[in-house]
Amino acid sequence: MSRPTQKPTMRDVSRLARVSPMTVSRVFTDPDTVAAPTRERVLKAVEQLGYLPDLVAGALSSRRTNFVGLILPTLTNSNFGDTAQGLAEVLKADATQLLIGYTLYQVAEEERLVRALLPRRPDAIVIAGSVHTAATRTLLDRAGIPVVEIWEQPDHPLDRAVGFSNFEVGRAAARHLIALGHRRIGAIGPEADADLCDHRADARLKGFASMLREAGLSDALVMRHGLPPASFEHGANAIGALLALAPDVEAVFAVSDLAAFGAMMELKRRGIDVPGQISLMGFGNFEVGRLSYPAMTTIGVDARAIGAATGTMLRALLKRDAQEAEVERNVDVGFTLIERETTAPRPAAPAKARKRPSAAAAGDQPKTAAAPRRTQAARETP
Template sequence: MPPLTRKPTMRDVSRLAGVSTMTVSRVLADPETVSRETRSRVLAAVEQLGYVPDRVAGSLSSRRTNVVAAILPTLTNVNFADTAHALTEVLRPADYQLLIGYTMYRLDEEERLLRAMLPRRPDAVVVASSVHTKTASQMLLRAGVPVVEIWDNPGQPIDHAVGFSNYEVGRAAAHHLISLGHRRIGALGPGRDGEARDFRGEDRMKGFAAALREAGLSDEWVLHFGDVPVAFDHGRQSFAAMLERAPDVEALFAVSDISAWGALMECQRRGIRVPDDLSLLGFGDFDFGRQCVPMLSTMGIDARAIGTAAGELLMRLLHDDSGAAAAPERIDVGFRLIERETTAPSRKRRKNGRKSS
């Protein structure tokens, strides 16, 4: 057979192996149904020609593409990367591939990605958001495949959800700082203007502010500052802005460990002792928080558990042959307070000889 100057087809494989195209299809889809000798000839022809099966064309009959679309806010955040990695580990043994897009926290970009991905007929969609444009919501509702919203626990998910309550994370963070005896308490989060929005971070800030009010404390130092996504410099700049408003602030919650680290570095530049002069609490349990000095207290989330739970849920849904629509599932992976070295009882409580439990 002369060398091909075009993309090889299944018919080319069948001619080279001396079998029918149906036999080639069976070898690729269910090799145990074909004799070892025939299977070897077909696989040798596949390798010689460099043939790659057309999954989309094959899905016309099977209705499966073995592709799961995943839409994340960013690929630079290690927590989202860990979630994607864990999701891939669950899907790979079943021969599912992850098609990843990222939105940079823009709703219009999520909508654009859905318009690009859904025509490729993914078998499922995983999206790290529970806030969508009206059009995007309609596309997800009408996709005809399982949809899993992750990294949140929405009251009314599109279909299924795997995550936790960002609002309750904020409340728990405030309760912890209050329990340490702090009364002038603030929070550092991203701005709420512009095309990019971190709605999960905003929910954490809302929960934090609500807990302060419930305790009879002011929420005037819950500061929304800067752009999304937050960077280390966000912590430095937002903390500087906080000190202009409340130079005697006693404790801070940062919407991300990234911001918390920036604030910690600014404290060191200004000679503010953490936690003696200021308690600092982050979110996300990033690895650098365990390495910095002092080690960062944080609200911990198991990013890998989110990916694993979403993958296992999809495996159940995609291999359910009953034909019945699956009831929506909401899986809460929870969160936890991780106390390290940047939070401590207030100076007033220490002077009175009281310690936190």
């Protein structure tokens, strides 16, 4: 950090290039309207002075900040990171930057963030989730800017949405385990508290339970344990709690691959084979599940596409003379069941008597992850 020699302004550039400040401004915002020789002169002056335009001043007069606020539950989940990257990538074309905040799954924190974000005058707000405090809804509604709720399909959208149905994800998971012949089926996810809650995870659990009931099975083993996020550790603990309740459980759905992986490691520690004794599946198609051994059956969502679709929607909404009515209000990116190695058909013999496969047999497994069978579930629901 060198002692700043007063930063050059547009005025300085204009004097050096012997034009008006307006012409300098045009060189940056609409170069084609400036005659080539003039433009060259300006650019040379810019270069010579090391001039950087002041976007704060620009934003004040144009009433456009080229900021999009992004509210995420956490900065440490790679799926949300992919969404942020997908969004940033698309918005880059409009020189728009992300203002990212995180809530740690707390609606009160979300409200605090919205209050901190709106005075920055973002051109739009993107927010993971559809459950908000009343004040948040009011603030967002009055802000007069596009709001996109992502990673869900909200019952009562604030404005627009890009995501998929977590409820249907749960149902698809249950369908898969039921189709494999399992009957004692459980699920694990965090508790759903009013303030600290992963509503998407809970919707998956609800969908899962609904499908079990529809199949005439008990949903008593759909278990909520511990607090969000659905981490590795959460999974390890929750599977322990589930096993205490039902040692004979045959198949388990975890609301996240991270939890599923934690559960699988805990089962390994206890000498319980997956999928030999318990079938296990997760959600999110995280890399850990793709690479784990056995490879994790999961339901994948294109996290990057959620960001990209949101970005595309926003660009359409924010461009000059945008026809708001012509921009879709809702995008369903769907999800995909990815069957890998942690789920297997229920064996004929009762679970408890089943023999564990030997290590030698395990060692004979294919050397690379099985190519996933992909099942199209729902895509671009109109």
